[in-house]
Amino acid sequence: MTELIDKNNLRVDGRKLDELRPIKMQVGILKNADGSAYIEWGKNKIIAGVYGPKECHPKHMALPDRALLKCRYHMAPFSVDERKSPQPSRREIELSKIIREALSPAILLEEFPRTAIEIYIEVLQSDGGSRVASITAASAALADAGIPMKDLVVGCAVGKIDGKIVADLSDIEDKEGEVDLPVACMPNLNSVTLLQSDGPLSKEEFKKAFKLALDKCRYVYDIQRKALLEGYLAKTKEA
Amino acid sequence: MSVDSKPVVPGEKVGVIEEFSPSGLTYEKDGEIRSLVLGEAMYDKANRIISVKSVGLKSKIPKVGDIIEGVVEAITYSGPVVRIYSVNGREVSNDLSGSMRTRDIIGNPVRLGDVVRCVVTENINNTLWLAMNSQELGVLHTLCTICGANVTPLPPDKVKCTKCGFVDSRKMVGFKPFFSKKHFINKLDHEERNRRFKFNSARKYR
DSSP, X not given: OOOOBOTTSOBTTSOOTTOOOOEEEEEOOOSSSSEEEEEEETTEEEEEEEEEEEEOSSGXXXXXXXXXXXEEEEEOTTSSSSOOOSSOOHHHHHXXXXXXXXXXXXXXXXXXXXXXXXXXXXEXXXXXXXXXXXXXXHHHHHHXXXXXXXXXXXXXXXXXXXXXXXXXXXXXXXXXXXXXXXXXXXXXXXXXXXXXXXXXXXXXXXXXXXHHHHHHHHHHHHHHHHHHHHHHHHXXXXX | OOEEEEEEOTTOEEEETTTOXXXXXXXXXXXXXXXXSSEEEEEETTTTEEEEEEOOOSSOOOOTTOEEEEEXXXXXXXXXXXXXXXXXXXXXXXXXXXXXXXXXXXXXSOOTTOEEEEEEEEEETTEEEEEOOSTTOXXXXXXXXXXXXXXXXXXXXXXXXXXXXXXXXXXXXXXXXXXXXXXXXXXXXXXXXXXXXXXXHHHHTO
């Protein structure tokens, strides 16, 4: 088994326990989508595109009182070590569902009855924590599309490796560590929209991990906000 | 009037209700005014109002009174269905369609595949109803239904094929509507009805 934390409390990639991987974000990168965003979170490279509100197809799925939120999380065949089949896997279908449920509390779906809002997320390169990176990118793409939202949604994963609580697990830490705890929240409204866990944590450990996750979400929010404002200023300059 | 502005993202606090009233594209929660969209928060200090100016949705849903352009996609029992491609001259990509009511049209003002300009008369829960009831509305482009060649308009309500000479009915842009309000008697307008009745009776027994 690989040693994930050395005696100097440094992780395999040289990070401190509560240190995030470098994050780069850009919005409005796709001309043809209504809204789009690109995120580089460590080695994760994810692109999100948003369409809508548009006519709902098939029409029987349209909801009379609100918009239907559709989400597709898809990993490119070249995004992982071994070629992945491009057809949606069980994991991708599940992640599409949890991303949709993490974003829907923030969107004013009631404003657009009988329509659909579509979110497409393409993972170009994956390295652990891609669901929280996808939520962060999709939320920025929704804001870029001009869709009314109560707040932006940001995510960050925390976990437990070698008995220690750490922030932002990479692929190897996720696979060989003990617990992965992805959290997504609306930082201005103090609301949590996603909380998952794949292992046991004591009450104290959970409290510590959750607090760390919310702190790191705030840090990611600042990056997301900065990227959105840069995109907005570029758009207004063009117009 | 002094209006300040600053760029904001959704959910960002723009003010408090003690100082300002929330207006367009903002909402209030626990006494704080927050933005709903990515845009510019406008502070109207004279009227104490905050609103957010957004770049706007790229996929715009038309409102009542908007002029749309599109292609007739189907002709159903309830009327022609138009696939919308532009709203008020601005191209849209949101795959919306609207219908014209059979009661609003006489004869065959449009055919399948025609490019039309219509006005939105009703938006019932995002189901759009359209009409072509003025001179500047109607078919923008059409072809002969028999041979597919170009047609020339024959006012007031026909087009003629340049190749086979087939004459078909259309409500082209620039044609007056086939019927308008003046063709109907308002049932509530008793005075007008009585006046007409009296006039006709007088003529009858003259």
